[in-house]
Amino acid sequence: MGPVLNGLIQLQSVENRLRAGKAKLTRCRRNVVIQENQIRSLQNALEAKKEEVQLTKVQSDRLELELKSRDETIARLRASLNSAKTNKEYAAVLTQLNTTKADNSKIETQILELLRDIEADEAECKDIQKQIDEQKQQLERNRPEAGALADKYQAEINEIQVEWNQVAQTIPEKPLEVFKRVTETYDGQAVTVIDQQDDKKGTFSCGGCFMGITAESVNLLMTKDDIIRCPNCTRILVLGNQG
Numbered sequence: 306m307g308p309v310l311n312g313l314i315q316l317q318s319v320e321n322r323l324r325a326g327k328a329k330l331t332r333c334r335r336n337v338v339i340q341e342n343q344i345r346s347l348q349n350a351l352e353a354k355k356e357e358v359q360l361t362k363v364q365s366d367r368l369e370l371e372l373k374s375r376d377e378t379i380a381r382l383r384a385s386l387n388s389a390k391t392n393k394e395y396a397a398v399l400t401q402l403n404t405t406k407a408d409n410s411k412i413e414t415q416i417l418e419l420l421r422d423i424e425a426d427e428a429e430c431k432d433i434q435k436q437i438d439e440q441k442q443q444l445e446r447n448r449p450e451a452g453a454l455a456d457k458y459q460a461e462i463n464e465i466q467v468e469w470n471q472v473a474q475t476i477p478e479k480p481l482e483v484f485k486r487v488t489e490t491y492d493g494q495a496v497t498v499i500d501q502q503d504d505k506k507g508t509f510s511c512g513g514c515f516m517g518i519t520a521e522s523v524n525l526l527m528t529k530d531d532i533i534r535c536p537n538c539t540r541i542l543v544l545g546n547q548g
C-alpha cells in the first residue's frame with residue numbers, strides 16, 4: 306500500500322465521522338417533526354370529537370322539541386278524557402293517552418342518554434385539549450434547544466466536510482470516483498480491511514462481506530498502491546495494521 310490507499314483509509318475515517326454527524330442532525334430535526342405531527346393528530350382528534358358533540362346536541366334538541374309537542378298532546382288528551390261522553394270514548398282516549406305517555410318516557414330516556422354522551426365527549430375534548438397544550442408547551446421548550454443543537458451539528462458537519470475535501474484533494478481522480486460510488490452503495494462503507502483467519506495461515510476474507518480473498522490480492526496490496534476491490538461486494542480492500 307502507498308499514499309493512494311492510505312489516503313482512502315483516511316478518507317473513509319473522515320467519511321464515517323461526516324455520516325455520523327449528518328445522522329445526528331437528521332435525528333435532532335426529526336424529533337421536532339414527530340412532535341409537530343403528534344400535535345396535529347391530536348388537533349384532528351379534537352375537531353372530530355367537537356363535531357360529534359355538535360351532532361349529538363342537534364339530535365337531543367330535536368327530541369326535546371318532539372317531547373314538547375307530545376306534552377301538548379297529553380294535555381289535550383287529558384282534557385278530552387274529562388269531557389268523554391261514553392265509556393267507549395273514554396277508554397279509547399285513555400289508551401291513546403297511555404301510549405303517548407309510554408312513548409314520552411322512551412324519548413326522555415333517549416335524551417338522557419344523549420346528554421350523558423355529550424358530557425362524556427366534552428370531558429374527552431377537555432382531555433385532548435390538555436394534551437395539546439402540554440405537547441405545545443413542551444415543543445416550544447424543545448424548539449430553541451433543538452435549533453441550537455442542529456446549528457451545533459451543522460457546524461461540526463461543515464468542519465468535517467472541510468477536512469473531507471482536504472483529504473480528497475490528495476487522492477487521484479479515479480480512486481476517488483470509485484470511493485464515492487462504493488460509498489453510496491454501502492451507506493458509507495467503501496473501504497474495508499482484509500481479515501486474516503488466525504487458525505489458518507494464508508486464509509483471507511473481505512471484512513465487508515466475509516467472502517474469501519486470494520493470497521495474490523493480499524500480495525498485490527503489500528507491494529503496490531493500486532485499488533483492489535472485493536470480487537463479491539466490490540468494496541475497496543486494504544490491509545489492516547498487521548497486514
Ligand SMILES: [Zn+2]
Binds near residue numbers: 513514515516535537
Ligand atoms: Zn466483500
